[in-house]
Amino acid sequence: MDLGSFLVQLLNSIQYGLLLFLIASGLTLVFGIMGVINLAHGSFYMIGAYLAWSLTAKIGSFWLALPVGIVLTVALGMLMEWLFIQKLYARDHLYQVLLTYGLILAFEELRAIIWGNDVHGVTVPAPFTGSIPLTETLSYPVYRLWISAVVVVLAIAMYFLIQRTRLGMMIRAGAANREMVQLLGINIRMVYRFVFAFGVALAAFAGMISAPVSSVFPGMGGQVLIVSFVVVVIGGIGSVKGALVAAILIGLVDTFGKVTTLEIAGFNVLPELSGMATYLLMAGVLLWRPEGIFGKRL
């Protein structure tokens, strides 16, 4: 592999890793703060992508579709928390798994009813349609760079929100001791509702901005959900920093696994088995630290 294509793959890995981080951070926040396992997280990613596609077609502008989509998904998140999730805080994880699994089936079918079963594409919006030339033959699309930049900005904003604001303080305190925070006169139910809706919006936003680079298709949520789980397991539950490190790591392993050829004893190990690489990484981390890289000791 020459330097040019190495650079392209490196940028691809980072962009994929950052996008994974965006999805997984919502998952890990909801785990860490509310203790809720949300299998339907991937469905929200799918809903985001479909919203980006249908709203862009209706409104005529991807840039207007984004804010409308965010408002819709925040509302959807609040509704879900109010209707279902809040009833499960005191219950075993088993019921959270079951309920959110039921939601996946329902969302998948609603998607089929509302948007159909076809594969769609969203055109890359102006002004990011161009490419930056890297070498004489290779270039890199600007839109992918924009995705990476947006995620980095969001990550920094999230850090400030959680560590430096009053709301962030309430969230952290609520994660540590729900009853105490409530006794101090803070409406913890609203804080939880906000956190859940925020997580939903993060997943949906990831779906929206990735719609122009990947196609919009049924079942896209399931794939993303499981990789996000691996990110959360490797990074440590509840750790946003861990999710960032793990997501980039997986981005690198997955992307380079697909473009590397490795033959052992005449058998095509890579790229044939590259799909397994992320899981082997997870197995390794579990042996080394069962609680994840940045997780608290169990």
Add this chain to the structure above:
Amino acid sequence: MRSDRTATVLGIVLLLVLVALPFFAGKYYVQLATKIMIMAVFAMSLDLLVGYAGLVSLGHAAFYGLGAYLVALAAPQYQAANFWTSLPLAVGGAALLAAAIGFFAVRTQGIYFIMVTLAFAQMVYFVFHDTKIAGGSDGIFIDVRPDAKIAGWTPFDLADFVQLYFVVLVAFVAVYVLLRVVLRSLFGRVVQGIRVNEHRMKSLGYSTFRYKLAAFILAGALAGLAGYFGAVQYGAVNPEMLGWHLSGSVLMMVILGGMGTLTGAVVGATAFLLLELLFQSLTEHWQLLMGGTIVLVALFLPHGIAGLARPLFGRKDG
């Protein structure tokens, strides 16, 4: 205890009905009953983990699917596999896979265990989906059902739906009895003790890791057995038999019937498959109804159908 005697009587009546079923029911119902019993074995194996050991596995379909795939892989092309070698191969293969996944998964707890079992199962899914070992995403047809010939004598023919029904019935009863015996043994009591208080079992000197791993392997092996018969009945295997949708469905069966009772798993598998048929007959968007039902069960029926019956029979355990 009176409720115990009632349960025994009910069990014997059910067994008699099952034995008599092929003599009065049509082909459709015999095949449906076969499918229900296969899923009941699968659900009981998961109940051992979820209901008794307190290990919520979301990757149990991996073992079912591997058992199914081994039927196809054990057979030479266009020929029948040998029943007496392929069955132990499927069960043993599933047990080995469970040992490998369990070795990593059992170290973790709670939410982690759920996610790790799901992720490893998905890895197995991708191995069969992405590589050409077993037909990739299309799967493989099982042209000829496994042959049960032994020393020149063929005790039963799995291609015949009535004979398959009886073989599955024997397996179903055997698994139920086996699990009852295991749960009553010291091993079973330690496993149940771990669910209630793992630290206490540890301080009593039990290596909880080994007990949980052993339970995980046993559950995986029995799921492989279910998968074996699932593939024999269906006549084909595909990656969806390993997929996490099936893992979710079987978890639903366990909870729908009432977990930690074994009988609940049987009731749950029956109710789930019948609900599926009912919803499919109502609308092509039946998954919406199924999803809604799952949500309602999670919210309002934490003890499943058995929980509904509990006030009637006045059972005090919970």
